[in-house]
Amino acid sequence: MVTCYRFGTPIETGAVVKKCIPEKELFPHKVEGETISFTFAVEEEDQVFGLGENVRGMNKRGWTYTNYAFDNPNHQEDTHSLYGAHNFFVLAGANYVGIFVDFPGEVTFDVGYTNRKELKVTVQGTDFDVYYIEAGSILKIVKEFRGLIGTSYIPPKWGFGLGQSRWSYPTEADVLEVARQYKECDFPLDSIYLDIDYMERYKDFTVSKDNFPDLKGLAERFAKEDLHLVPIIDAGVKIEKGYDVYEEGVEKGYFCKDADGKDFVTAVWPGRTHFLDVLNSEARAWFGDFYKRLLDLGIDGFWNDMNEPSIFYTERGLKSIMDAFDEIRGKENLDLDVWFAFLGKVGAVSHNPEDHKLFYHNMDGKLVRHDKVHNLFGTYMTKAAAEAFEKYEPDKRILMYSRSSYVGMHRYSGIWMGDNKSWWSHLLMNLQMLPGLNMVGILYTGADMGGFGSDTTEDLLMRWLAVSAFTPLMRNHSSKGTRFQEPYRFAEKDAIRGLIQARYKLIPYLYSEFVKCAKRDDMMFRPLCFDFPQDRIARNVEDQLFVGESIMIAPVYTQNATGRNVYLPEPMKLIRLGVNEDLVGVDLEVGWHYLEVPLTDILVFIRSGHLLPLGKAVDRVSKLSDEDIILLGQDGCSYEYYNDDGYTKEIDLEKSMKLLTKGR
Ligand code: MIG
Secondary structure (H helix, E strand, O other): OEEEEEEOOOOOOOOOOOOOOOOOOOOOOEEEOOEEEEEEEOOOOOEEEEOOOOOOOOEOOOEEEEEOOOOOOOOOOOOOOOOEEOOEEEEEOOOEEEEEEEOOOOEEEEEOOOOOOEEEEEEOOOOEEEEEEEOOOHHHHHHHHHHHHOOOOOOOHHHHOEEEOOOOOOOHHHHHHHHHHHHHHOOOOOEEEEOHHHOEOOEOOOOOOOOOOOHHHHHHHHHHOOOEEEEEEEOEEEOOOOOHHHHHHHHHOOEOEEOOOOEOOEEEOOEEEEEEOOOOHHHHHHHHHHHHHHHOOOOOEEEEEOOOOOOOEEHHHHHHHHHHHHHHOOOOOOOHHHHHHHHHHHHOOOOOHHHHHOEEEEEOOEEEEHHHHHHHHHHHHHHHHHHHHHHHOOOOOOEEEEOOEEOOHHHOOEEEOOOOEOOHHHHHHHHHHHHHHHHOOOOOEEOEEOOOEOOOOHHHHHHHHHHHOOOOOEEEOOOOOOOOOOHHHOOOHHHHHHHHHHHHHHHHHHHHHHHHHHHHOOOOEEOHHHHOOOOOOHHHOOOOEEEOOOEEEOOOOOOOOOEEEEEEOOOEEEEEEOOOOEEEEEEEOOEEEEEEOOOOOEEEEEEOOOEEEEOOOOOOHHHOOHHHOEEEEOOOOEEEEOOOOOOOOOOOHHHHOEEEEOOO
16 A cells, blocks of 8 residues: 655656555654654564665665765765665565655665664755655555656667676777687677777767777678677766857756856866756756767667766866865875875865755746756666667667666666775675665666776676676676686686576576566566565575576675575475586475585576576577577476567567466
C-alpha cells in the first residue's frame, strides 16, 4: 500500500510517474528553520536496504549518507556522497516499510550513526513529497515503488557485450590498435570507448580533425564487424567564440544564469564553460539535437560524464585561492594552523557547494537556484539525449548511460559506478552497490572493471572479470596515469579468454532476465535475505547475490585467496565456467561450503527448480544464436526465455517469451 504526504509546494522532479493523492494529515516531523526531519525507530535486528549509489554494505545501518550528487573519486568507507541521489530505502524489521523522499536538493540519512536505534532523515528544504510503502516483503515493496517510478531503460543487446575503454585512446590509431589486439588474442569484444580526447579541445559534439580525421569512416568500418564506438559527452560547454554550441546557447538563453541574469561562468575540462540549463525543456530539446551529429556519423552509444555537475573552479573559488595566497605571502613562518588553513582554502575550490548558490535554472518560466535542484542535473542532461534518440531513432535502442543520477533516471538510461580504484575492497563495494541501484530501477549498470584509478594487477582483473561477467554493463576502463589494463596486456591469455567467453555464454540468460526484470519491475541483483527473509544466516551474507531467477553468485574478492566459504539457503547445483568448464557440476546441500576457486574459474550456483540457459562462446553479441542454447539444471524444470533482435523498442514480454523445458 502506498501513502503519500506533501510538505509545502514541491518542485516537480519527474521521479514519480504514477501520482497518488496526498494525505490530509502529515506524519510527525520536526521543522527547524529551512529543514525538516523525521525519524524511525530501528530495533536491534532490523535491517536497512537501499539508498542507491553509496559506499558500505548492502545493509546500510551504522553510517550517515548525504544524498547530494558529488564528483567524488574517493569511494571510501567514510565517504558520505557519490554521484547519484537515490532517496529510497526499506526498513526491514517486524514489518516492512519503504520510504521515498522526493526532493531534488540535499537529503541526509543518518542510519543509526548518531543514535544506533534511530534512522533520521533530514531534508534541506520544506517542499517535498514522501512516499510511504507498506507490503509483506522487501521485494513487494520494491515492486510497488518501481510501479510508481516507471519502466526501466533497456539498452541495445550489444550493450551486454564487453566494452574496452581507457582515458584515453586519443587517436584513431590507438582505437585500431585496441581492436587489432583483441582480434589477435581472440578475445570477444563489442565496443571501444572514446574519452574526452576525441573532441576538439574538449568541446562537446566536435571531433578532433587531427586525431580522428574520418570518424564516420571508422564507425562504418567497425559497424561491418559489429563493433561499436562509444563517445563521451561532458556537461560543461566551452566558452569560445565561433563554437556553435556555445554561440547558439548564449543567443537562445539556454545556459544557467547568475544572480544578475548573465550566463554563469564555471570551469571544467575545457577551462571556462557554461552549464546547459537542463531544467528548461526548450534548452534540453536544443542540446539533445546535437547528439544527432554523432548519430549521423554512425555512433549508437554514449556516456554522459561530469553531470553532477562537476565544477573545477569558479571565479569565486579562484579569487578565494588568490586571497589565500595573499594572506601567506611574505609571512616568514607558516605554523600548523596557518599552513592547514591555507591548504584547506586551496582544497575547497573544486566541487564547492557554495558555488551551487550562484546560478539559476529557468524551469519553464520559474527561476530556481541550482542548489535546490542540484540532484536533477545528470538525469535531465541524459533526458535531453534520450528524448533526441526517441525523435531520431524511433525504432532503435541507443546505448546510453550517465554518471550522475536521481530517481527517475532509470527510465532514460543506465549509470556506471564512477571513478572506483583498482582495489580489492572496491570489487566488493561495487558488488554491494548493485541491489540498491536495482531498487530504484537502475538495472543497466556496472563498475569500471579492473578499477579506474590506481594500478591494477592481473589477478585483480581476473577476479573482476568473474564479477563483471554478470553485470549488464561490462566495461574495462582506467584512468590516465595508471597501469594499462586491457586484458591483452597480461600473460594468462587463455584463462582471460575463458572468462570473457563465459560472459558471452551467459548473455542469453542475462539479457532475458534483464528484460523480464525491467518489464515486471523486479530486481535482477538480490541479497540472499530478499528471497529468504526467515533465514538467519542469509540475512548476514553481504558478498553473494542472486542474479535473476535462476542463479546465485559468490565471487572471490580477496587477493591470493584460492577459495572461499559460500552459504546456500537452499540446495543448488554448482557449475564452473572458464577454461576448466564443468557443466555437469555437483549438487550442494543447504548450508556452508568451502569451495576452491582458481583464478580461471567462475562459479555459478543454479537454484533448484530453475534452469540456466547457456549460449555458445562467440566474439560478438550479434553472433549469439538461440539454436546454440543448452539448458543446465534439473530435468523436468522450465525456464521462461526472452530474446529479440536486440534493437526493437516494441517489447511485449508475455507474448514473446518461450517456455524452455529440460528433457529427462
Ligand atoms: O575528471 O573524461 O568518471 O570515467 O575517464 C575526470 C575523463 C573526468 C571522469 C569519469 C571517467 C573519465 C574521466 N572523467
